[in-house]
Amino acid sequence: MIAFTQSVQRGHFGPQFSPRVCPPPGRFLSPSRHPAPCVAIFFLPYRPRDVTITQGQQRPPRIFRPVFLSLRYFRHDIHATRSGPALPAPSSAPSRIGPRNPGLELWGPRTGLHRFGGSGLHLLILAPQPFFVERGTPIAVRNLATALAAQGHRIDLMVFPGGTEVDIVGVTIHRLPDWRILSDIAPGFSGRKILADLVMLPKAAARIRRGRPDLVIAVEEAAYIALLLRRVFGVPYICDIDSSIPEQLDDKFSLPHWLLRMFQWAEGRAARGAVGAITCCRALEETTRAHAPDLPVQTLEDIPLTDDAPTGPPPEDCRFDAPVIMYVGNLEPYQGVDLLLDGFAATVAEGTKGQLVIIGGTPDHVAALGARAHALGLDQRVSILGPRPVSQIGRYLAQAAIVASPRIKGRNTPMKVYSYLDSGRPLLATRLPTHTQVLDDDIAMLVEPDVAGMARGIAALIGDPALCAKLAEAARIRVQAEYSRTAFERKLKRFMRHEIMPRIGVTPPLDPQGPDDIPQHPDPHHKTWENQSIGNVE
Known part of the structure; x- marks a missing residue:
């Protein structure tokens, strides 16, 4: 597919190869048949030890240049057979796409x-x-x-x-x-x-x-x-x-x-x-x-896992008389479960009633956390259940009085937060960027990432049912407007139709459902970030 002629410069390099003009696309390929890559055979450039390169002399060619020429020809034929003869990119596509994405x-x-x-x-x-x-x-x-x-x-x-x-x-x-x-x-x-x-x-x-x-x-x-x-x-x-x-x-x-x-x-x-x-x-x-x-x-924020959670009787291993503080997730150190345990121990020492329930973790993590709870004297006040099916998360969250996300490291928002917000239970979380990019004081109890802050948050929520109801209701309104499955699909659809399809030269088809406008947010005091995600607005 690519022919090479030999040109030898004596006393400087060994055999070199330069490409001839390739035949036009389609000569060897039928539009109904997918092209196969060609194979280029070439010699590695050779340079004698006693020869030096002086200014103005030709440098040895790149070793893989013939291979890339072959692959580029192969790629050209792929797109030529896709939709007929090659056509220029649509005028609506940004001009910078060509150089950064060869072939578009x-x-x-x-x-x-x-x-x-x-x-x-x-x-x-x-x-x-x-x-x-x-x-x-x-x-x-x-x-x-x-x-x-x-x-x-x-x-x-x-x-x-x-x-x-x-x-x-x-x-x-x-x-x-x-x-x-x-x-x-x-x-x-x-x-x-x-x-x-x-x-x-x-x-x-x-x-x-x-x-x-x-x-x-x-x-x-x-x-x-x-x-x-x-x-x-x-x-x-x-x-x-x-x-x-x-x-x-x-x-x-x-x-x-x-x-x-x-x-x-x-x-x-x-x-x-x-x-x-x-x-x-x-x-x-x-x-x-x-x-x-x-x-x-x-x-695209994660979708609450409680969207399609089954209903039913309380799980046998999660029935307690005292208010339940619940954590769901893995037990890696960055999740801050040790901080939650220490904060809970501080509230118990002050006479606060409650039961800490922890769901998730590997057997090694469960054993280590159980040993820590035993050392704190909390064997009867801490229940470490291990992993449970995600499909049952709604049944467990329904038994909680407080849900907790004590993460101490990382910047991405934990997936559990969205299920917490949709659970109808007040959320206790650390005041760190991993949480504050989604949470604020209107929908969650945000505390400093230390033992004293965690203890104060637990005590405040257990002692104030009115505050718990206020936070839970505001959180549910927020999650339905911005973090529901419907909001996820709406954001993704807008992004694909208005940003991606024009950039790859595809005309979006007409939407039979009409324009995908963003609905009015039910909380007039809350600023939505959905518009900012579409363009380059900060």
Whole structure:
């Protein structure tokens, strides 16, 4: 497909190769047949030891230049066979998209999913987690895929092996090989997860080559995979950012400054190569805008898990006469469960009645926390139940008098907060950015992240039922307006139609339901952030 001629400069370099003019696209490829990549064979540049490069002389060519030329030709034919002859990008697309996303200028204007007769796009979601498991990111991925499929998009979801089988209408799930080394990968950084990411790279490339998606949605570190594949296939991608990887690594390993800066550069490079970004909280939105000021960023807060929670009798292991202070979530140190335990111990010492119920955690974490409660003399006042099904969270929250989020580290808002707000129970949380980007004093009891502050908050809520009812009602109004499933779908729909589709050369189809206006917020004193998430407004 690419022919090379040999030109030898004696006494300077060994054999060199320069490309001839390639034949026009379509000569070797039929529009009905998907192109196959060509193979370029070349010699490595050779330079004798006794020869030096003087000013004005030619430097040796880059080793992989013929390969990239071949891949670019391959990519050109992919887009030429997609929708006929190459057409210029639509005038509504920003001019900066061309240089940053090579290949987008080859896409002609398209209206919806022309190849499948629908009104949406063909999307490939790369989610580097086992699916489905009941924890934060897989739950968020399920919500995203479900909402996109309901809007008429065709979804291919590529995930790690493991988890339970789920059936989502309009979503085809592709799993990596179920090898033992790739099974049961825990969240967070690990060598096995890096290996699984490396396995996902060629699998994603094969899926793009066969399925020819219009857009890739890359979750967390899959953005680096999407960045590499964009340079080969020219398929644009959206970053789905649930956490900052450099911050996570720094919190866990205390990285040296130079290494932290390197990870931050890589995170910024992935953001600048995208056509848009989805974040789960305003702190991550600000981080993304710092990396790529012109990038459209949409914050999609998590959906309360109590939306479809079953009703029924109280669980047998959660029936107590005293007021229940409840925590639901993992027991990692950054969650601050030790702080909650110490604060509860301080209130018990002052004569406050109550029962602390903790749900979640691994067996090791449960055992360690039980030993700490025993050392504080709270065996009868603390119940550590271990993990429970997410589908039953509503039944447990209904038994609580107070729900708590004592997190002491991190910037992303915990997923549990949205379920807490929708539970009809007052929320006790630390006054830190991880919480204050969503919470304020109108809907939660915010306390300082120390033992004294936690103890005062518990005592104030237990001793003032009127305050509890006021906070719980205000929280429910807020969550229904901004953090419900309906609000999630509305924000996502606006972002795809008004930001992403024009940037990739797709004309959004007419919406039979009319314009997707933002409803009036029921609380006139509260400023909504939904409009700010669409554009670049701070």
